[in-house]
Amino acid sequence: MLNPNSRDTLDRLVNLSVQNQTYAVRHEREKVVSATQGSEDGLFDPALPGLSLEERLCVALYACLLTPAPELAAEYEGRLAKLSANVQTMAHIKNLSIHAIQDTRLQAMLNFTHTLITKPINADKQALLSLPQAGLATAEVVTLAQLISFVSYQVRLAAGLRAMLALENQS
């Protein structure tokens, strides 16, 4: 039985169900499962002060598109659509044309996302300082960096679990 309504995002997106050996192996490390979901819940908590939920989902969507991680990109796009997010902004993100976004604060966040996802070694002090220059408070910079870094973790965990499940299904 698949698990379409699981509260665990990765189990749901990877299609892990209780009969799978990969599910059993994953849930032997329950502390990791719960802290992974807990991190996602914390980063996308609508009540988190600072960056709006729409800004956070735009960053996550863009990060997944750049990786690329299509299933997670579709997940974050779906959540953005439910918020009635700005359609034009979403189109620019999906076309990877960040320069066309009018909102300079969001544009600065997405430029930072591009550097961290594609070539993290290139993010120097100036890249970080561009964020307070675009109006982000320090706590917002922390949220943004944690969010991009978390998505980098989440896409690799999803890819690894999907590969384990694929091998399991071959045998």
Place this chain on the structure above:
Amino acid sequence: MSTPVYIKGFTNDTLGWQAWLDVVQLAQATPAQMAVLEESHPKAKESDYYLFLVHQPEILRQRSLAFNAIMYAPGGLSRAERELASTVVSRINGCVYCASVHAQRFEQLAKRLDVIEQVFEEPHGAGTTARERAIVDFSIALTLNPDHVNADSIAKLKEAGLSSPEILDLIHSIAIFAWANRLMLNLGEPIFPSV
């Protein structure tokens, strides 16, 4: 420990790290921030890294729970092999600070540094045994091209003798350093010991 090595800009020396933006001052920390610092790391209150991340205490709390469960939980992949994977990911991403910390941990656990020296020199193909080479190869692949990892990638790890629980621990150790490296690389910089 013996004299630290310096290879291609990477080292197992003890480095410092400083944040590029304002950290939380302990005297101004809220009780919630103090609690998260105490459960994150024994030296978190003296560390710019934790004092910066604790601007968002609940996010740091969950990150520390994940990190500590991945790197220190008993059973599964040996702790030395988790540290090897972390060091490979840090070398590939260019995180000199993370590489230094986890190279030291590998040496403490494994009582040798040979494979780390190979990783610093050239990560592709590094490893003193077929099992280590499989761990290194997979760490590079999942770091650089997560979308290309597939059933064959996992089958190669099994051929090298890794069990499914060990492979899961390896995936976790690689993925958590995609996270850690991006914070350490982009929020501040390492400080080298003065010579």
